[in-house]
Amino acid sequence: MSKGTDIDSPTLSKIERGERLPTSEQLKRLAKFYKVSEASLKVKHTAEKILKEYGANETTYDAIQLVNEQLTTYARKSKEK
Secondary structure (H helix, E strand, O other), rough: HHHHHHHOOHHHHHHHOOOOOOOHHHHHHHHHHHHOOOHHHHHHHHHHHHHHHOOOOHHHHHHHHHHHHHHHHHHHHHHHO
């Protein structure tokens, strides 16, 4: 698969095992190779980064709820414009 993605085998292997997160460029290549939405991969990538950095715990959950509230407010204001 590394040939189809233009990502070297060791890097791709680390991404597959969850030991390394892909760069934006690698995400584009993976989306194209797997014929999936780049946007959906970016969402999953962001979620993985959050969990890797902060862990799955009550504080992270509460923080994500706060972000959700703030983004909801942002989205409402954007629609009003």
